[in-house]
Amino acid sequence: MIRIIACAAVGAVISIEAASAGCLISQDRKSINVVTDNSTTDGKSCSVTCKVETKNGPANISCGGTTPPLAKDHSLCDFDKPEPYYDKVVSATGTCR
Numbered sequence: 001m002i003r004i005i006a007c008a009a010v011g012a013v014i015s016i017e018a019a020s021a022g023c024l025i026s027q028d029r030k031s032i033n034v035v036t037d038n039s040t041t042d043g044k045s046c047s048v049t050c051k052v053e054t055k056n057g058p059a060n061i062s063c064g065g066t067t068p069p070l071a072k073d074h075s076l077c078d079f080d081k082p083e084p085y086y087d088k089v090v091s092a093t094g095t096c097r
Contacts, residue, residue: 044097045096052086
């Protein structure tokens with residue numbers, strides 16, 4: 001299930017095994033953050049890949065790490081550019097175990 005986030009950032013979130021993950025683009029389009037939620041009381045090892053439109057065309061953003069118990073918008077990694085670069089998140093896929 002992909003939900004579009006439309007608040008201070010643009011992104012896509014996907015629900016995966018009692019956790020959700022996605023990529024959020026900053027309003028200035030200079031950075032992208034790979035985030036996860038975990039509604040369980042156990043830590044989860046997560047891997048996330050987002051397809052993103054950039055000023056240079058399509059790109060995949062991927063990373064992984066541990067999401068702590070009961071985390072909300074936990075940052076697995078982020079990527080920054082000196083100028084607007086990220087346009088929109090097309091899709092997000094991931095696994096958390």
